Amino acid sequence: MRSRGALFVCHLIGNALLLWLAYYWLGVNESTNARLIWSVVVALVFVAGAVWLHGMGLAHFSGIPLAEAARQSARHLAPLILLSLLTLVLYGALLWTGNQLARPAYVIGSWLTLHLKKPVSPRGVERFFQIVLDIVQYVVVPVLLLPLARAIAVEGWRGWKATNLRQSRRALYWIEVGVLLFVGISAPFKLFFWIPKIESFGGQFWSFALRVALGYLIFVVALLAVEFFTSAGKPRDIQPSTAVSP
DSSP, X not given: XXXXXXXXXXXXXXXXXXXXXHHHHHTOOOSSHHHHHHHHHHHHHHHHHHHHHHHHHHHHTTTOOHHHHHHHHHHTHHHHXXXXXXXXXXXXXXXXXXXXXXXXXXXXXXXXXXXXSSOOOHHHHHHHHHHHHHHIIIIIHHHHHHHHHHHHXXXXXXXXXXXXXXXXXXXXXXXXXXXXXXXXXXXXXXXXXXXXXXXXXXXXXXXXHHHHHHHHHHHHHHHHHHHHHHHTTOGGGGSOTTOOOO
């Protein structure tokens, strides 16, 4: 339990530093080659820090002591970064797809209106496509890739196996990841943009501070829970197959 508490503190501090680094990167001026290189360096540091921190969580929940999990995640940084970059490319393609939905939705809406003899709104078709795309982005991709990330965090390059996707076959796991990611991402935004009717400046300040703190806490706990459900009960998978029985 003490190691779980230490992991929680690491995530509490580490994710805060990562969010600050992301905010800093957004403000980097890329007007010169030197500043462009600096922007790339900051982005790589962000990616490396993120995959190390969450790789440590995945490894620890797989049954590895926290200190060793931290070292193991650092040793396997290269394959973890490769997976994260491939994931970023995939999400970039999904984002591009989302921006191209208007024309297909108009064509499909017109075709359905013609053949069903009743009006079908292209806006409604586009909303349907967007819902499907959101499910792919926030449920399907994480459910498929998180077990692979766990295997890579534990085994390194040897973790790149199709068999390591087997965790995604559990229906309950789809629900766990989908609900946790929805709550962990949507709840902080709702708390941040919620403006209660408070007259005094002091009340507004403390309301904002508490909402930000609560939203951040929900975000961190949700990520840790996703890592736990992805890795928990898997220590047998990482034991040497040649271990001598007593």
